[in-house]
Amino acid sequence: MEVPSELRTDPGVDSQAGEGGHYRLIIVGGGPAGYTAGLYAARAGLAPLVLEGDEPGGQLMLTTTVENFPGFPEGIQGPELMQRWREQAERFGATVRQEAATGIDLSSRPFRVQVGGSTYTGEAVILAMGASARRLDLESERLLTGHGVSTCATCDGFFFRGKRVAVVGGGDSACEEALYLAKLAASVTMIHRRDQLRASHIMQERVRREPKIRIIWNAVVEEIHDVKAGKVTGVTLRDTVTGERRSIEIDGLFVSIGHTPNTELVRGQVELDERGYIKVRGGGPGATATSVPGVFAAGDVQDPYYRQAVTAAASGCQAAMDVERFLAGSA
Numbered sequence: 001m002e003v004p005s006e007l008r009t010d011p012g013v014d015s016q017a018g019e020g021g022h023y024r025l026i027i028v029g030g031g032p033a034g035y036t037a038g039l040y041a042a043r044a045g046l047a048p049l050v051l052e053g054d055e056p057g058g059q060l061m062l063t064t065t066v067e068n069f070p071g072f073p074e075g076i077q078g079p080e081l082m083q084r085w086r087e088q089a090e091r092f093g094a095t096v097r098q099e100a101a102t103g104i105d106l107s108s109r110p111f112r113v114q115v116g117g118s119t120y121t122g123e124a125v126i127l128a129m130g131a132s133a134r135r136l137d138l139e140s141e142r143l144l145t146g147h148g149v150s151t152c153a154t155c156d157g158f159f160f161r162g163k164r165v166a167v168v169g170g171g172d173s174a175c176e177e178a179l180y181l182a183k184l185a186a187s188v189t190m191i192h193r194r195d196q197l198r199a200s201h202i203m204q205e206r207v208r209r210e211p212k213i214r215i216i217w218n219a220v221v222e223e224i225h226d227v228k229a230g231k232v233t234g235v236t237l238r239d240t241v242t243g244e245r246r247s248i249e250i251d252g253l254f255v256s257i258g259h260t261p262n263t264e265l266v267r268g269q270v271e272l273d274e275r276g277y278i279k280v281r282g283g284g285p286g287a288t289a290t291s292v293p294g295v296f297a298a299g300d301v302q303d304p305y306y307r308q309a310v311t312a313a314a315s316g317c318q319a320a321m322d323v324e325r326f327l328a329g330s331a
């Protein structure tokens with residue numbers, strides 16, 4: 001949906017679309033964190049640039065109905081929510097561009113963000129590139145995502161009340177997803193490629209004590225059925241030891257094999273933790289500050305734990321407020 005031109009305010013920048021330019025604030029990322037940072041920064045008069053990437057909207061674009069986002073008692077489609085979110089940021093003067101950063105230079109201020117041949121400069125930067133759920137890389141997985149295949153039990157588990165589901169993975173997340181689903185589903189089958197879980201002892205114990213959960217060991221998913229029917233009816237598994245194949249019937253598949261933070265462009269420039277997430281100071285004012293003054297991080301790019309749209313939005317808001325304070329102090 002196009003934003004009516006009368007709702008756009010002058011972004012007050014010396015640039016043309018796609019030609020680079022200077023901004024007080026550049027936000028890299030167009031998911032809940034990036035759009036919320038854009039909304040708050042725009043309302044604070046910072047006229048930010050939001051580079052939302054080639055595939056704007058983030059992980060909610062991969063889901064259908066979102067029922068746990070506050071304010072939508074009937075639920076809302078993920079893509080519609082993101083579209084409206086974007087419009088809200090634009091309405092107050094954020095310049096949102098469907099462009100993906102190809103290079104980021106945080107070595108000196110103004111910071112430089114490259115999009116192909118164009119360079120944007122910013123007095124402050126909010127990194128909100130999100131994280132990507134690791135995938136099995138099956139064509140059937142891609143086609144059935146949002147139609148029975150999910151990477152988030154908290155988001156989609158509710159749709160599988162009383163149904164048979166499976167969870168792929170053997171880490172803490174997979175155990176957590178399986179335990180969450182056990183409260184809703186008729187049965188939960190964990191599918192793990194090895195003969196022991198990677199998860200912490202306490203999570204393993206919880207899984208073992210849950211009667212609804214069974215584990216299929218040494219198995220990988222080779223195919224998800226039924227693409228033609230447009231829904232999940234089962235999976236074909238291959239035994240990693242014997243090579244034997246078998247099928248099981250399920251109504252939903254949760255892929256929980258870890259996340260990868262999208263931090264390649266800032267590796268070596270801001271402090272990252274051992275898994276590649278951006279380290280932020282946390283707590284109180286400056287909660288989103290990175291190791292580089294003037295560079296802030298919001299959402300899943302700095303949060304391996306909560307990973308919810310509403311928590312990403314909250315940290316986008318915090319980042320914008322932190323930027324405001326930073327720019328006021330450095331003006």
Ligand code: NAP
Binds near residue numbers: 136168198258304
């Ligand atoms: P993880 O620890 O990296 O575990 C990923 C799991 O997926 C592993 O069991 C791995 O198998 C499996 N896997 C990876 N690629 C696969 C593939 N292509 N096909 C099939 N299986 C595959 O990731 P995570 O569980 O998301 O946890 C991430 C971090 O957050 C961990 O440090 C974890 O402790 C922490 N966390 C903690 C909690 C909690 O304490 N409550 C909750 C969630 C996450 P292998 O075991 O064979 O490698």
